[in-house]
Amino acid sequence: MNILIxxxxxxxSIYASQLSKQGNKIFVIDKxxxxxxxxxxxxxxxxxxxxxxIYKNLIAxxxxxxxxxxxxxxxxxxxxxxxxxxxxxxxxVKDNTIVISIQxxxxxxxxxxxxxxxKHLLVGVADGFGxxxxxPGHIHHNAMKLIRFGELDGGITKRLNIIKDxxxxxxxNVAVYENINQLIWxxxxxxxxxxxxxxxxxxxxxxxxxxxxxxxxxxxxxLEAYEISKLKGITLSxxxxxxxxxxxxxxxxxxxxxxxxxxxxxxxxxxxxINGRVELMGEELGVKTPYNxxxxxxxxxxxxKF
Numbered sequence: 629m630n631i632l633i634x635x636x637x638x639x640x641s642i643y644a645s646q647l648s649k650q651g652n653k654i655f656v657i658d659k660x661x662x663x664x665x666x667x668x669x670x671x672x673x674x675x676x677x678x679x680x681x682i683y684k685n686l687i688a689x690x691x692x693x694x695x696x697x698x699x700x701x702x703x704x705x706x707x708x709x710x711x712x713x714x715x716x717x718x719x720x721v722k723d724n725t726i727v728i729s730i731q732x733x734x735x736x737x738x739x740x741x742x743x744x745x746x747k748h749l750l751v752g753v754a755d756g757f758g759x760x761x762x763x764p765g766h767i768h769h770n771a772m773k774l775i776r777f778g779e780l781d782g783g784i785t786k787r788l789n790i791i792k793d794x795x796x797x798x799x800x801n802v803a804v805y806e807n808i809n810q811l812i813w814x815x816x817x818x819x820x821x822x823x824x825x826x827x828x829x830x831x832x833x834x835x836x837x838x839x840x841x842x843x844x845x846x847x848x849x850x851l852e853a854y855e856i857s858k859l860k861g862i863t864l865s866x867x868x869x870x871x872x873x874x875x876x877x878x879x880x881x882x883x884x885x886x887x888x889x890x891x892x893x894x895x896x897x898x899x900x901x902i903n904g905r906v907e908l909m910g911e912e913l914g915v916k917t918p919y920n921x922x923x924x925x926x927x928x929x930x931x932x933k934f
Contacts, residue, residue: 629652629653629699629700629794630652630653630655630696630697630698630699630700631647631652631653631654631655631698631699631700631701631702632655632656632657632692632693632696632698632700632701632702632717632720633647633654633655633656633657633702633704634657634658634692634701634702634703634704634705634713634716634717635657635658635703635704635705635706635709635713636656636657636658636660636663636664636667636672636688636704637658637660637704637705637706637761638759638760638761638767638768638886639704639730639754639757639759640656640658640702640704640705641672641674641759641761641767642674642678642757642759642767642769642772643702643704643730644656644672644683644686645672645674645678645681645683645686645767646678646795646798646799646800647794647795647798648683648685648686649798649799650794650797650798652794652798653687654685654686654687655686655687655688655689655693655696655698656686656687656688656689657688657689657690657691657692658688658690659690660764661690662764663761663764663765664688664689664690665764666764666765666766667686667688667765668688669765670682670684670765671683671684671686671765672684672686672688672765672767673765673766673767674767674768674769675766675767675768675769676759676767676768676769676770677769677770677771677772678769678772678799692716692717692720693720694719694720696720697722697724698720698722698725699724699725699726700725700726700727700728700791700794701717701720701721701725701726701727701728702727702728702730703717703727703728703729703730703731703740704730704731705731706731706732706886706897706898707731707732707733707735707736707739707898707900707901708896708897708898708900708901710729710731710736710739710740711739711742711743714739714740714742714743714744715743717744718743718744721744721748725748726748726750726787726790726791727740727744727748727749727750728749728750728751728752728777728791729749729750729751729752730751730752730753730754730775731898731901732815732816732819732823732886732898732901732902733816733819733898733901733902733905734812734813734816734901734902734905734909735901735905736901737749737751737780741780746780746781749780750777750778750779750780750787750788750791751777751778751779751780751808751812752775752776752777753775753776753777753778753808753811753812753815754774754775754776755773755774755775755776755811755815756771756772756773756774756879756880757771757772757773757774757775758770758771758880758883760889761893770883771880771883772800772801773801774801774802774803775795775800775801775802775803776802776803776804776805776808776811777791777792777795777802777803777804777805777808778804778805778806778807778808778809778811779808780808780809782806782807782808782809783806784804784806788804789804791804792804807863809862810862810863810864810865813857813862813864814864814865814866814872816853816902816905817850817853817854817857817864817869817872817873818872818873818876818877819885819902820849820850820852820853820902820903820906820920821846821847821849821850821853821873821876821877822836822846822873822877822885823885823886823887823888823897823898823899823902823903824849824887824899824902824903824920824923824924824926824927825842825845825846825849825923826884826885826887826888827885827887827888827891827897827927828923828926828927829842830888832881832882832883832884833877833880833881833882833883833884833885834877834878834880834881834882835881836877837874837877837878837881845919845923846873847870847873848918848919849903849906849919849920849923850869850870850873851869851870852906852910852915852917852918852919852920853906853920854869855915856906856909856910856913856915856917859913859915860909860913886898887899887902887927891927891930891931894934895934896931896934897927897931899924899927899928899931900924903920903923903924903927904920904924904927904928906920907920907921907924
C-alpha cells in the first residue's frame with residue numbers, strides 16, 4: 629500500500645515505522661525541516677516499547693507529493709494542525725482513499741470534514757500510547773496499549789476491518805468499535821483531567837493524583853467535562869467519572885501529558901481542543917466551567933512567552 633503520514637512527530641513516527649515493516653511504501657510529511665532532513669540522511673531512529681531500530685525506508689518531505697495515488701492518508705498532527713493538513717491533502721484524495729485522523733481532544737474531525745468528504749474519514753483513538761522526541765530524527769516510544777478505530781457515523785464496515793488487519797500485521801494492538809464517539813469522549817475526559825493541570829503544576833500524572841490540592845483542581849476539570857457530556861447526550865461506559873479518571877491515571881503514574889511536554893519544549897499546545905474546548909462548549913450550553921476556564925487561561929498566557 630501507498631501510505632501518507634502527515635505529521636511525523638513523536639506519535640506519527642511510531643505509526644510510520646511500524647507500518648513500514650510490512651512492505652508498505654511510507655511517505656511522511658512534516659514542516660519541521662531539521663527533522664525531515666535527519667530522517668532522509670540517517671533514517672528515523674526509534675527506541676523503546678516497539679524495539680530499537682533505524683528506519684531508512686521512509687520517503688520524507690516538507691511538501692505533499694501530488695503524483696501518488698495513496699491508499700491511506702493518516703493525519704497525525706496535533707489537533708491545532710489538522711486544518712492545515714486537511715487543506716493540503718484534499719487535492720490528492722481519490723475515490724478509493726481512506727483518510728484516518730488520530731488526535732487528542734474534541735473537534736479535529738470537524739476541521740477535516742470541512743475540506744474532505746466524510747465518506748473518506750475514519751477516526752482513531754490511541755489508548756495508553758505514548759512517545760516523545762529525543763532530538764530531530766530520534767524518537768523514544770514509551771508505551772503501546774491499544775489503537776481503536778471507528779466510523780464517524782458508527783457501525784462496523786469492510787474498510788474498518790481492512791484497516792484493523794493492516795495495523796495488526798504491523799505490530800499494533802488494535803480494535804474496531806461500533807460507537808467511536810463514546811471512546812473519543814471517554815479519552816477526552818481523561819485528557820481534560822490531566823493535560824492542563826499537569827502543565828500548570830509542572831508534574832507527572834502520578835504526582836498530580838498524590839497532591840490533594842492539585843487533584844481537587846483536576847477533578848473540577850473532570851466534572852465540568854462530564855456534565856457537558858451528559859447535556860450533549862453522550863453515552864459513556866461509566867457513571868463515576870472521578871473513579872474512572874483516577875483508575876486511568878494510576879496505570880501510568882510517570883507519564884507526562886503531551887501538553888506539558890510541549891511547554892517544556894517551548895511549543896504551543898492543543899489547549900483549545902482539550903480544556904479550552906470544555907470552556908467553549910460550556911459557553912455554548914450556558915454551563916459555567918471555572919476550572920477549565922482558569923487553567924486554559926494560564927496555559928495560553930504561558931504560551932505567549934514562547
